[in-house]
Amino acid sequence: MIEENPRARSLVLDVPAWAGHRAGQHLDVRLTAEDGYQAQRSFSIASPPEQPTVELTVDPIEDGEVSPYLTQAVRAGDELEVRGPIGGPFTWTVDDGGPLLLLGGGSGLVPLMAMLRHRAARESTIETRALISVRTATDALYRRELAELGPREGLEVRWTYTRTAPPGWDGWRGRVSAEMLELLGSPAAPQARPRVFVCGPTGFVEHVATLLVDAGHDPARVRTERFGPS
Amino acid sequence: MAPITRGFLGRRPDVDPTRIPPGQYFERGFPVLSAGPTPRPDLAAWSFTIDGAVGRSASWSWDDFMALPKETFTVDIHCVTKWSKLDTAWGGVSLDTLLDGVETQAEYVTAWSEGGYTTNVPLADLRGGRAWVAYEYDGAPLEPEHGGPARLLVPHLYFWKSAKWVRGLTVTVQDQPGFWEQNGYHNYGDPWREQRYWSD
Structure with a gap:
């Protein structure tokens, strides 16, 4: 435990x-x-x-x-x-290739974490961007492990706090925005055709999936998983 | 016999247990599940088509579809992710109306949706007042996240068979497993026989 x-x-x-x-x-x-x-x-x-x-x-x-x-x-x-x-469609292995774009809301990070741990276990340097949205620092999962997860090459993990950021936080605040998605850089851009996985509560998934499709991501490459009553 | 889980009491819902299939729980909300982004409705471009192994294919525009006889009905729905929702009220067109005049010897149907989702259902399961294309929920237009503008509704099977954003039915001679049916989920999906996965 x-x-x-x-x-x-x-x-x-x-x-x-x-x-x-x-x-x-x-x-x-x-x-x-x-x-x-x-x-x-x-x-x-x-x-x-x-x-x-x-x-x-x-x-x-x-x-x-x-x-x-x-x-x-x-x-x-x-x-x-x-x-x-x-579960079939919401899965990824290193052999599927990248780039990989992971968007998690709250404990929607859990299945994405399996992908990040798998990437680490295989020592893959596949370009990977993860953006995790949580209400407060106490809602965050795996913070320390994610900060240390390797290989660092190709991996960038970003957080945004929608309610209260930790003291001294100078990163992102508020719900995921089109601007944040853009700032994740070229591996996460629609032109790079990343494999996208979005997991979280329904409101989060609907919001993020809409932003992704509006930004030009192919809906067929955006896999979603939702939890909780709407 | 399943092993007893130490200290587990469970929460017995205050509903008629004979209406909850095995392994399901009673849900008051309306959870949303789908494998990809929610498509945006475009009613001007919308059509509903029945084609495949049929004498003559049929197609309706949104306006044609709205002119078909509307039924309102109240059913229980059962999602393979374990929730069941009772007495859900819908409005739509009966598949008996849509299949009226469709002649075929074929026994299977693939329902297909905006966005590429497919699911297979025996044709017989779509007849006999057991299936609809629904465009209203609780007296209001069906929300896109719940499958609007229109979704298939086959409440006697697990809810993944009730394809959201449905655009047509293709009648087939051979049974062709759809999206979830190729991904580990049961080919038929009867909640009362708990047919969740391939091995059930």
Whole structure:
């Protein structure tokens, strides 16, 4: 178990006979109460395929049924019923090539993190730009790891704070804008035809996908994944 | 028998459990899921076409389509991502109306959408008052993020079969798996038999 921020935690699962996954895929987790009542939900895999354990980062939704159990009640050594990996279009491997443009809102960073960790594990220098939008510094996931992630060559990770930036922050503030996308540079420009992955709450994904299409990105190269009620 | 999850109590929704298929949970919101950007509606360029292995193909402009008999209906919908939403109210054209006069020996349909999405459904599942092309939700024009201007609605199958931004049906002799059906999701997708993935 890894505390990622005051709410979110990562669960490191030892899955027997795990057949491997692709970065971006998710896993179904099913919980069973003593009387047989069951609840299941999907969670993005945060770990790269190169890692032998499967790591889920769970950001609990208020009023949720499965996610608060996973972040508050689960203890190391507990057994969970899982199924997967699941998901096809929202995946990337180094062999697919680049450039790669990743746009995450809040815990929408999780499947993108699997892609970044995979790129690192393969020591790829594929041109990659990531822009992560969070409300405040305490909502951010993997901040330290992202600051240290290699190979640095070709990789640029930017953050924007929509509510409160950390003290002394001189970077971007506010929701993702057309200008921010432009400032990500030429690998992220429509002319470079990057593979684009956008993940976050519906409002974030709709907003960012619209900006991307308006900027001239081919909608067929923009893959989206959303979570949460609209 | 599934293993008991230590300390898990669960939240029992205050709804008729016989209306919630296995493995689903009751949702009051209306989550949005799609694999790419939301296309912008252009009603002047919009058409709905039925073609493929049919005697004669048919096509409607938006105005033609609006002139077809409209049905309003209330159905339960079930998304493979586990949420079910009950008593959703829609307005649109019954597939029985659209398929009236379409003659074919073929048994399969590929529904296709603006933006390239496809999904396959047996033709028989689109007949018998079980499927519509919907353009209203809750009495208002269907929002683009929910599939507007018009989406397929086949509520007795998982909701990915209810193609958003639908533009046509191609009748096929061979069953041709669509976008999600090629990506690990079940070919038929009956929520009551929990046909989520290939191995179900």
